[in-house]
Amino acid sequence: MKLWRSIRGTLDAFWITLRTLFRRPATIAWPEKRRAPAERFRARIVLTRDPQGKERCVACYLCSAACPVSCISMQSAEAPDGRRYAAWFRINFARCIFCGLCAEACPTRAIQMTPDYEMCRRDPLSLLYEKEDLLIDGPGKDPHYDFYRHAGIGVAAPRGTLPGERPPEDPGSLLP
Amino acid sequence: MSPALLSALLTTAHVAVLLGAVLTAAAYLVWFERKLLARMQLRLGPNRAGWAGLLQPLADVIKLLCKEDVIPAAADRTVYRLAPALTALSAILAFAVIPLGEPVQLFGLEHQLVISDLSVGALFLLGLSSLSVYGVTLGGFASSSKYALLGALRALAQMISYELPLGLSLAPVFLLAGSLSLSDIVRAQADFPFAVLCPVSFVLFVIGALAEARRTPFDLPEAESELVAGYHTEYSGMRFGLYFVGEYLNMLVLGSMGTVFFWGGWLGPGLPGPLWFALKVGLFCFVFVWVRATLPRLRYDQLMRLNWRWLLPLALINLVLTAAGAWLLRGGV
Numbered sequence: 315m316k317l318w319r320s321i322r323g324t325l326d327a328f329w330i331t332l333r334t335l336f337r338r339p340a341t342i343a344w345p346e347k348r349r350a351p352a353e354r355f356r357a358r359i360v361l362t363r364d365p366q367g368k369e370r371c372v373a374c375y376l377c378s379a380a381c382p383v384s385c386i387s388m389q390s391a392e393a394p395d396g397r398r399y400a401a402w403f404r405i406n407f408a409r410c411i412f413c414g415l416c417a418e419a420c421p422t423r424a425i426q427m428t429p430d431y432e433m434c435r436r437d438p439l440s441l442l443y444e445k446e447d448l449l450i451d452g453p454g455k456d457p458h459y460d461f462y463r464h465a466g467i468g469v470a471a472p473r474g475t476l477p478g479e480r481p482p483e484d485p486g487s488l489l490p
Numbered sequence: 491m492s493p494a495l496l497s498a499l500l501t502t503a504h505v506a507v508l509l510g511a512v513l514t515a516a517a518y519l520v521w522f523e524r525k526l527l528a529r530m531q532l533r534l535g536p537n538r539a540g541w542a543g544l545l546q547p548l549a550d551v552i553k554l555l556c557k558e559d560v561i562p563a564a565a566d567r568t569v570y571r572l573a574p575a576l577t578a579l580s581a582i583l584a585f586a587v588i589p590l591g592e593p594v595q596l597f598g599l600e601h602q603l604v605i606s607d608l609s610v611g612a613l614f615l616l617g618l619s620s621l622s623v624y625g626v627t628l629g630g631f632a633s634s635s636k637y638a639l640l641g642a643l644r645a646l647a648q649m650i651s652y653e654l655p656l657g658l659s660l661a662p663v664f665l666l667a668g669s670l671s672l673s674d675i676v677r678a679q680a681d682f683p684f685a686v687l688c689p690v691s692f693v694l695f696v697i698g699a700l701a702e703a704r705r706t707p708f709d710l711p712e713a714e715s716e717l718v719a720g721y722h723t724e725y726s727g728m729r730f731g732l733y734f735v736g737e738y739l740n741m742l743v744l745g746s747m748g749t750v751f752f753w754g755g756w757l758g759p760g761l762p763g764p765l766w767f768a769l770k771v772g773l774f775c776f777v778f779v780w781v782r783a784t785l786p787r788l789r790y791d792q793l794m795r796l797n798w799r800w801l802l803p804l805a806l807i808n809l810v811l812t813a814a815g816a817w818l819l820r821g822g823v
């Protein structure tokens with residue numbers, strides 16, 4: 315009967331809440347207990363270095379262009395050996411939504427996400443991270459990747475001397 | 491000291507202690523509800539202020555006292571200011587007639603454990619619960635805000651409607667006890683609590699009490715998800731606090747009414763009377779919170795249909811049957 319079913323359905327719910335009362339709460343009481351986020355958790359962003367310890371970033375602006383909230387800004391510069399770098403590099407974490415699109419866009423694996431999520435501040439200006447704050451000493455994820463081993467002009471080695479390459483043809487010579 | 495002076499002093503002290511105890515109980519009822527509700531939802535509840543969050547009510551009061559008291563420009567200022575006090579007052583006044591135990595001997599004087607044992611105590615309680623409608627409704631009307639107005643309208647209709655089954659569910663109790671004095675009603679339950687003798691009345695009373703206290707599943711006047719906060723949307727600071735305290739005091743009052751009318755008040759084996767009373771009221775509060783954790787809010791038409799189509803006829807039938815039963819048991823004069 316419909317009435318009977320309604321009454322039973324109502325009373326069943328009481329049993330469920332009573333049972334739940336004696337179960338262990340699912341809450342993790344944060345400052346005392348911190349759970350380690352997954353390795354690929356997307357939080358604070360860092361700039362990494364290549365295996366030689368040089369800055370990976372070549373100031374290509376791809377991350378800045380990919381960022382949906384436009385919170386990355388930089389100024390590119392060129393070293394005397396032709397290697398590009400960022401004269402300054404700034405991420406506004408007060409605006410960042412930690413979507414990870416910048417890390418995905420980066421061709422040199424310079425910009426990477428880390429699992430460090432505890433970055434609440436009272437003053438939003440203290441969330442403006444400059445290059446010094448972002449740059450870390452190690453290579454982060456993908457430690458052996460070195461962009462200049464594969465691309466870039468005359469920086470890693472003279473042209474055509476990298477593994478798997480042939481020296482460039484001399485167009486002035488007529489011989490094959 | 492003359493006995494008259496001593497008795498006046500005793501009564502004053504009694505009032506002061508009762509007021510303190512009741513307000514503290516209401517504050518900790520908030521803590522109790524938040525904690526219990528949290529555990530029923532697999533959360534921890536307040537746990538920062540003091541051990542297990544026990545200082546949370548104090549922190550809340552300090553916060554409310556420090557908040558700005560905003561009065562909307564278009565509000566009716568006098569009514570707006572007075573309405574919250576009316577709600578809290580009508581709840582506090584109810585404790586004047588609620589008996590906590592048998593009279594005790596203090597300093598050679600017999601002292602009643604009730605401030606005033608009115609011969610129509612039950613009517614006094616019902617009258618106060620009608621008065622508390624005014625606090626809610628006037629507050630909502632005076633705010634001149636659409637949410638508050640809607641909340642007040644709902645509260646008005648709901649509380650007036652549910653007063654009927656609430657009052658009618660008590661009528662069999664009065665019939666069986668043969669008195670309207672709360673102490674006499676309690677003493678009439680020495681053998682059986684009335685919840686056993688008239689279970690239908692008891693169920694009706696609990697449903698009516700939930701509606702009178704404006705608690706889930708009858709919290710339409712506040713309905714956070716539709717009306718912001720219902721009739722007290724515009725209130726802030728301690729005026730909001732008064733509404734809040736009034737609501738929890740109301741819960742205590744209705745719990746006490748349930749205890750007195752249906753579970754034999756202070757009567758019980760072993761423990762002293764007031765302790766039994768507090769235990770029973772606590773159990774009522776637990777049930778109120780339990781219901782809140784379990785049931786969703788009714789729709790307005792469901793609310794009205796439940797009352798007029800089910801509760802009210804049931805209450806009337808129950809009253810007639812109980813009266814007939816009592817008449818037959820007494821030998822059908």
Ligand code: SF4
Nearest residue numbers: 381410411413414416
């Ligand atoms: S994570 Fe997203 S929002 Fe943050 S800097 Fe990268 S692209 Fe911008």
Ligand code: SF4
Nearest residue numbers: 371372374375377420
């Ligand atoms: S971090 Fe990567 S994507 Fe951004 S400018 Fe540097 S190299 Fe380009």
